[in-house]
Amino acid sequence: MLYRKISQVIEEHLLSENSKILLVDGARQVGKTYIIRYVGKKLFKNFIExxxxxxxxxDRLYENVKSVEDFYLQVSMTDGNKMGQKEETLIFIDEIQAYPHFLTLLKFLAQDNRFTYIASGLLGVILSQTTSIPMGSIKRIHMYPLDFEEFLYANGMNQFVIESMQNKFKNLESLDESVHQKIMDLFKKYLLVGGLPDAVNSYIENKNIQEVRQIQNEIHEYYATDASKYGQENKLKIRCIYDMIPSNMENKKKRMIIKDIENKKGKTSNDYVDEFEYLISSGIALAVQAISNPSFPLIESMGKNLLKLYFNDVGIFTSILYGPNIRAVLDNEKSINLGSVYENVVASELIAHGSRLYYYDNRSKGEVDFLYDDYDSLSAVPTEVQSGKDYTVHSALNNLLKNESYHIQKAYVLSNERQIKVKGKIIYLPIYFIMFF
Known part of the structure; x- marks a missing residue:
């Protein structure tokens, strides 16, 4: 099976004395059900799903369940023989968003404490539909597609290799040429395959890009059409915004152009709040918001009207751009600019590792791809992504660093270059080291 770092988090919670119910949030097809089922059956004698x-x-057995007693009664109809003691019985409530009132019921199940529970679903989608949010009774963790580190494990890398690379990163030491080439080769394959478990498993088993692309295309289409809580008009707008992501990412500014959504003048982002909220809260799009002042904490200067959206999985993006043609990514085709693809990877890695992302765009000073808060130094960390050979050219980043009032301690430039370099506040790193940010 695929190694997923989140499995350890789930296992530790289920074995702890924590009275909160763990809720695993995340987009469909990222592996939530599989990993919970694996850990649950490993740890508990009785596993009820x-x-x-x-x-x-x-059957709609749970549609009108409002009390703990009614819930137990329905469970007993199908799994009464598995309802043992708390320490040996795990009840897994999957796709909880289908019945939003169950989010409230989790509070009372936690208080009753008769069994061990875990839930999964699209929590962001149902929060707006729930009158009572039991935040004191649930612990929410978010699951994403496989990140690059997990992809390396899937491709035969072991813990020793990963830890050695991490030590190199911490000490700002470059990898040897042969190791660099191997990791870069796997990184480019990650751009093609992405991190959706079905696509990764297909690649590992068959090495067939056509099969991988078919899986990605099916999931992409499912993401684009799955907005069940909305009416037809909202669904069409959601689909339109989602379909605009590739073309926007290929533009110089990369941000969403509101007037292009319906080709209507006078529209603002406020006219599409629900649509943007669905795409982001369902986990199928990753949001990077503009800031006007690149100083810690970044949220203080966040602009709600300027937004960049990325795909939750880079494999979906390269499937849209290049189809089954792997040369565009693997062979360094001069006519192909992988800048937006590299940016998508960096966005997905940083968000999966817990960072809230922003970008800086100033008409006179230029744009910096990403900024995130560093709580250790209490400063913002600008990060530029370069896919070409002129990776040392970054005037907008230079302008930021010149302004001492921003109190920026360090900045990163990520590229294909093997050698790590430090020039002033700028640290030049190979793109694959984003896995350790």
Whole structure:
């Protein structure tokens, strides 16, 4: 099976004395159900799984369940023989967003404490539909597609290699040429395959890019059409915004152009709040918001009207751009600019590692790709992504660093270059070291 770092988090929570119910949030097809099922069956004698979407389109046994007693009664109808002691019984409530009232019921199940529980679903989608959010009774963790480190494990790398690389990163030491070439080769394959578990498993088993692309295309289409809580008009707008992501990312500014959504003048981002919220909260798009002042904490100068969206999976993006043609990514084709693809990887890695992302765009000073807060130094960290050979050219970043009032302690430039260099406040790193940020 694929190694997922989140499995250890899930296992530690289920074995702890924590009274909160763990809720694993994240987009569909990222592996939530599989990893919970794996850990649950490993740790508990009795594993009860209830899929609320399946129930909502079949027997609807749980549609009107409002009390703990009613819940137990319904569970006992199908799994009464598995309802043992708390320490040996795990009840897994999957796709909880199908019945938003169940989010409130989790509070009372936690208080009752008769069994061990875990839930998964699209929490961001249902928060707006729930009158009582039991934040004191649930612990929310977000799951993403495989990041690059997990992809390396899937491709045969072991813990020793990963830890050696991490030590190199911490000490700002470059990898040997042969190791660099190997990791860069795997990084470029990650650009093609991405981190959706079905696509990764298909690649590992068959090495067939056509099969990988078919899986990615199916998931991409599913993401584009799955907005079940909205009416037809909202769905069309969501689809339009989602379909605009590739073309926007290929533009110089890369941000969403509001007037292009419906080709109507006078529209503002306020006219599409629900649509943007769905794309972001469902986990299928990653948001990077503009800031006017690149100083810590960045949220203080966040601009809500300027937004860049990236795909949650880089494999979906390269599938849209290049189809089954792997040369565009693997062979360094001079006519192909991989800048937006590299940016997508950096966005997905940083967000998966817990950073909230921003970008800086000033008409006179230029644009910096990403900024995130560093809570150790209490300063913002600008990060530029370069896919070409002129990776040392970054006037906008230079302008930021010249302004002492921003109190920036360090900045990163990520590129294909093997050698790590430090020039003033700028640290030049190979792109694959983003896995350790």
């Amino acid at each position: 209830i899929n609320m979407i399946e129930d909502s389109i079949s």
